[in-house]
Amino acid sequence: MMKIPLHIVSGFLGSGKTTLLKKIIHTYSGQYRLGIIQNEFAPANVDGEELINTGKDFHLLEINNGSVFCACLLGDFSRSLEKFIDTCHPDILIIEASGLSDTTSTAEVILSGHLSDKLFLASNWCIVDTVNYHRTGSLKQRVEHQIRMADIVMINKTDLAEEQMVKKTVEEVRITNPFAEIQLTRFCDADIHIGQSAINKFYPGHNQSLAKPEINSMVMKSGKKISCESLVLFMKEWAPKSFRIKGYINLENAETWAVQSVFEKTEMAKTSQRFHPTELIALTDQFTLREWNQAFRKLS
């Protein structure tokens, strides 16, 4: 069976996730069978209704169990998702992650077990509300965590913010995630690619479909700190075996490095992250999470 590309849309409450989804539905619902998963931390699924009101054809799975922020609720979530895929057979899946959810843990669970045979992670968007970004204050922690694992960060509502404010937001996002593509948007008017088109964009020159059965995306988390040499060796060994690796690695000397590789091209940059474990995501057709985990555990 071909694997279904999965896209994650995250962003703080009110940042514009539903607007982006509406845009995607509007543009692509004729072309693909879209499966949308909504998990907003809202009393009633107002946003779900808003999507249905677009009048377009797509399949919707609403997760009402509060916010999927808690690891103990994710098992339940992955079961409903599996059922959803088996009933609706979507070509493309898009998850709207609640503003409070931990997209890395969500991806980790979705990409393991039975579900890993059915889908792979194609891209991860994070929408930042320029106006309120600096006001999220206490919640920066979560927002930053979502930004840090994103492929594309949309700095949204730029029409409502001073130019200076937008500039500052871009700088801060850049510090958190040195490799993400940053797009400045109003009403999420971004250049949106989903499915194969997103893959062509991330892997220029790779014209084949990535949705093949051998493709695997995986999330590795570890509390282990490694040496700088080990980091280089690790990337040297695994980058050539992957379409893509990205994430953050904590070093023994208390530094955190952001890494990203597309095929063999590897980039690394020191970041000022604190308080997060090492987190890596890989897209590959050559190894399993178990092998990858073992190799990481053996590093010094």
Next chain:
Amino acid sequence: MNGLELIKQAFALQPVGRIPWVPFVGVHGGYLISTDAETYLKSAEKITAGISKAIELYRPDGIPVVFDLQVEAEVLGCDIRWSEAGPPAVVSHPLAEGKSLKDLTIPGPDDGRLAVCLQAARSLREKYPDIALYGLITGPFTLALHLLGTDIFIKMFEAPKEIHAIMDFCSRTAQKIADYYMQAGCDVVALVDPMTSQIDRQTFDTFVKPYVTPVFEQVRQNNKLSSFFVCGHAQQNIEAMCDCKPDNISIDENIPLDFVKEIALEKGISFGGNMKLTVVLLMGSEEDCREHALECLDLGGNTGFILAPGCDLPRETPSKNLITVANLLNDPYQQEIVRTLEKKESTLEIFNMKDYGQADKVIVDIVTLDSESCAPCQYMVEAVKRVAPYFEGVVEWREHAIKKMEEVSFMSSLMVKNIPTICIDGKIAFVSKIPPEKVLVAAIQQRINEKLKLKIKSKKSEIILLGKDDEKFQELKERVNRAQTELGKDLEVKIITDQKNLASYGVVQLPAVVSVHYKIKSEGLVPSTEVIKEWLKEL
């Protein structure tokens, strides 16, 4: 030492002989007695039955009575939505929908499902005096979020006074509920505040610390123990959590255990966690669970550490996975085995064992950790040693201690997963359990018989008749059959009439008889049945 004493010892940071274990059984208890989450969480009898089942299966040192962070919120007027497989979700927030704090009163012990939880606590206390019972209370910040909804995040800046007032109410509620649980006989009050993972250190210090600290203080005054549970990315708040002075903190897989260990021990606080709920306990294999549990045990160490899942166990967590964890915990040998295999697995060479055990002798392999240091391994080796003399010269036995690399390869090549294991001629015969002498003898004897049978079968003779499809050849075939019948022999008779094949036997004249050793017995004539019988006797 019983579970309660062990937990107390760990809380007191005294080194323990065995690390205590507290499986967080919530609605999983309902799963164990085939009851849906809603029915389970509404019935003290069901909860008591579910937890009793968990105690029987998982042999815990401590266990929560109920794991449901919606109990207080429901009593305070939040609407909840039930689900079959998980605890309910709060779906309305009274303080955001027109009510004010003045409209709310602190729940009493008989209100709503609190009565159910406390009744279950009393029953379990009576039934299990030796196990540490955990009474779980909703942390003030999580309760405040239930009451106010996500507005709380904005209001912390825009209306801090209002939030302080709500937090104060939630703190007083938590103290009351803690009281009820202690009176019902709980040994540990666990304040569960997962939403604190969403906020930074400064906000935690301002809005959480002043409201949880008194709860722990109160528990201390009652000479009971307290624990502070959090889940999610709360790494930034671990130190602040310790500063609230609980006796223990418990975390989930999102925070590295060694990180917490370092901070907690420095602050003189015990810690617990953080087995992966979904990826390992729910979806993983027993092997995954063993490896992962051991990783936690090794990281946590034997001082001040309590092994626990990161949070409420998913309802359908396979029991075998949790039993595996309990077994590992109680069996230092098994820990050593997992440790040894883990180290060696990645550089394994797998042998081709397709033809293993085809030799004349029967081979008995015992895969062990090392029979000198592992008692079960020793007994297994001795069992084989004892029966070997019965089969002198026919059976050969060998021990494969996996401390050596090549023996790990051997083990994996035979697909052996558990230690100790006995294989007979390359086939797994006895796993972990030492077979009684009779059973072992019978198993070996069976293999000997099988081999004998094979041998007899493979020796079945063959006679080849060559000829053209004519009368003479017909006559020959009949005589051969007759000879067979008269001798009572069962032979493989091969008929060859194809010209090309005839040549390869070197036969010049037809019909001909060729024996199994490709010796031409006759050609150009049809021998008598008597003669054929003589030939057949030789075969």
